[in-house]
Amino acid sequence: xxxxxxxxxxxxxxxxxxxxxxxxxxxxxxxxxxxxxxxxxxxxxxxxxxxxxxxxxxxxxxxxxxxxxxxxxxxxxxxxxxxxxxxxxxxxxxxxxxxxxxxxxxxxxxxxxxxxxxxxxxxxxxxxxxxxxxxxxxxxxxxxxxxxxxxxxxxxxxxxxxxxxxxxxxxxxxxxxxxx
Amino acid sequence: xxxxxxxxxxxxxxxxxxxxxxxxxxxxxxxxxxxxxxxxxxxxxxxxxxxxxxxxxxxxxxxxxxxxxxxxxxxxxxxxxxxxxxxxxxxxxxxxxxxxxxxxxxxxxxxxxxxxxxxxxxxxxxxxxxxxxxxxxxxxxxxxxxxxxxxxxxxxxxxxxxxxxxxxxxxxxxxxxxxxxxxxxxxxxxxxxxxxx
Numbered sequence: 001x002x003x004x005x006x007x008x009x010x011x012x013x014x015x016x017x018x019x020x021x022x023x024x025x026x027x028x029x030x031x032x033x034x035x036x037x038x039x040x041x042x043x044x045x046x047x048x049x050x051x052x053x054x055x056x057x058x059x060x061x062x063x064x065x066x067x068x069x070x071x072x073x074x075x076x077x078x079x080x081x082x083x084x085x086x087x088x089x090x091x092x093x094x095x096x097x098x099x100x101x102x103x104x105x106x107x108x109x110x111x112x113x114x115x116x117x118x119x120x121x122x123x124x125x126x127x128x129x130x131x132x133x134x135x136x137x138x139x140x141x142x143x144x145x146x147x148x149x150x151x152x153x154x155x156x157x158x159x160x161x162x163x164x165x166x167x168x169x170x171x172x173x174x175x176x177x178x179x180x
Numbered sequence: 181x182x183x184x185x186x187x188x189x190x191x192x193x194x195x196x197x198x199x200x201x202x203x204x205x206x207x208x209x210x211x212x213x214x215x216x217x218x219x220x221x222x223x224x225x226x227x228x229x230x231x232x233x234x235x236x237x238x239x240x241x242x243x244x245x246x247x248x249x250x251x252x253x254x255x256x257x258x259x260x261x262x263x264x265x266x267x268x269x270x271x272x273x274x275x276x277x278x279x280x281x282x283x284x285x286x287x288x289x290x291x292x293x294x295x296x297x298x299x300x301x302x303x304x305x306x307x308x309x310x311x312x313x314x315x316x317x318x319x320x321x322x323x324x325x326x327x328x329x330x331x332x333x334x335x336x337x338x339x340x341x342x343x344x345x346x347x348x349x350x351x352x353x354x355x356x357x358x359x360x361x362x363x364x365x366x367x368x369x370x371x372x373x374x375x376x377x
Contacts, residue, residue: 142183150190157197164204171211 003131005140009148010155015079015129016066017156023059025106026052036104040089041096058082069138076132083129087122090114107163117166121159128155225323228342228357232259232333233321237290240299241309245288247318250337256358258285261319261329264297268346269328273305276330279351285332292316332358 026033037055038048058078065075093101094114103112112118140148226233232248239245247259260276262269273289280287289312291298302312322331322342331342332354341357343350 143186146183146186146190150186150194154190154194154197157194157201161197161201161204164201164208168204168207168211171208175211 002135002137004144005137006144006148006151007131008136009140009145010151011129011132012066012069012072013149013152014155014159015076015125015132016063017152018125018159019059019062019066019079019082021107022105023056023063026056026059026104029106032102033104036102039101040093040104041098042089042092055082069136072136073133076129080126080129080133083122083126087119087126090119090122094119105163107160112163112167113170115166115170117162117169121162121166125159224325226321226339228339230339231337232331232339233318234337235315235318235321237313237315237318239310240295240302240312240314243310245310245313247288247290247315247321248333248337251335254335255284255286256335256340257333258287258354259290259318259322259331259333260287261290261292261322261324261327261331262301263291263327264293264301266327270301270305272328272345272347273301273307275348276351277305277307279348283355287311288313290315290318292319330354334358 029036033052033056034049037043037052038045043051059082062075062079062082065071066079090103093099094116099114101114103114103118105112105118234246234248236244236246251257258276258280262273264270276287276289279285289302289307291301291312291314293314295314298312298314299309301307302309322329326344328345329342330345330351332340334340341354343354345351345354
């Protein structure tokens, strides 16, 4: 069974841009990266730096696979594994009550704290990528290219918007508390 | 035909999504701007909590005015350092006047510059001449390095709050600092950071 090429294109574009932005953000904030990973308190302190760079490396591999279409099934599986891994790491820290640590998303200048919304976002993204696991027909008609790329770009903008709205929601809650 | 219309539709949808994203970012920026603002204490000269330097200065009405010293039963005193050559001082003068009125503060403007220019400034803003002193020595005593600078002195002659002010929020932060017993916005923010860490 194969998925419609338009859906596959959209999923590949969405996944590739999300991971490219994530890797770029991590590289831009490389000095804080190890600290952010260590803050999750899931690994021994001395493993924080190698773990951080492994994550960045895996993210780059995912982007490569999703963009070029090489070993797409493996690349997609890796992407989904990363997303679920991040979601788990956040969920564990939320369960520990450590919601104040930085999520390490590095998507805006603002520090973004952990929240259930971010866990849900990761799981939703993982679901969006699952069609690619079913195998993809590489040939697409022009209309499918247009639909696929349009939907992918749009989904990426909505993904960014979601992150923005989550941090806005938190800030308004803070403001309400302050003026209560 | 179908291709072209599809392209146009996607362009419209993506543009809208980006527009909403940009709006959300802007709201975020606004939130950032309304983070607590306050007068910036410059950390030189007599510090908050210390006695204000005592001096007698001549006002533009040729009367004398006291700076510092105890004034039992008196109001809080607001010293506002200005200069005719400082544009932001001029734009802030009406605000300072209304702020001092609403908080029932005893306002004394202290200038440093040409006497004529200061008279003109006082007239333009309808400032009472007996509450406006040309006293560079006061600026030196408080070691005012940047203008407009405001100092709040309590009835015991102690500096209750002070700092560089650029807006009404900054002026109000002086009152809040006085009421909360904090010395500056830096101290408030430091307390906030250490609480949230």
